[in-house]
Amino acid sequence: MKVKKGDLVRVISGKDKGKEGKVLRVIPKLDKIVVENVNIVKKHQRPTQELREGGIIEQPSAIHASKVMVVCPSCGKPTRVGYRFLEEGRKVRICRKCNEIIDKV
Incomplete structure (x- = not known):
């Protein structure tokens, strides 16, 4: 996989086309990555010991690695x-x- 955690990437296709963000997580077995502020989904969260307040939270979901291109730091x-x-x-x-x-x- 040519994308690594911490890379700056730009989405080239899909509903978030044109957005840029940092790679938060790489899942090589599924050929997917998680990018900050891209592919945001709503999750219904129950209150737990760590998260006292439940409700609907928004979090980034994984997208396929072929939908992003690495942004070169120099050019x-x-x-x-x-x-x-x-x-x-x-x-x-x-x-x-x-x-x-x-x-x-």
């Missing part, structure tokens, strides 16, 4: 992700538009 555009090996042998993700490294050092 600021949504891009496809490629891979390259550095001199020390480390594999890093690169932006296909500007050929800059996406991964933080």
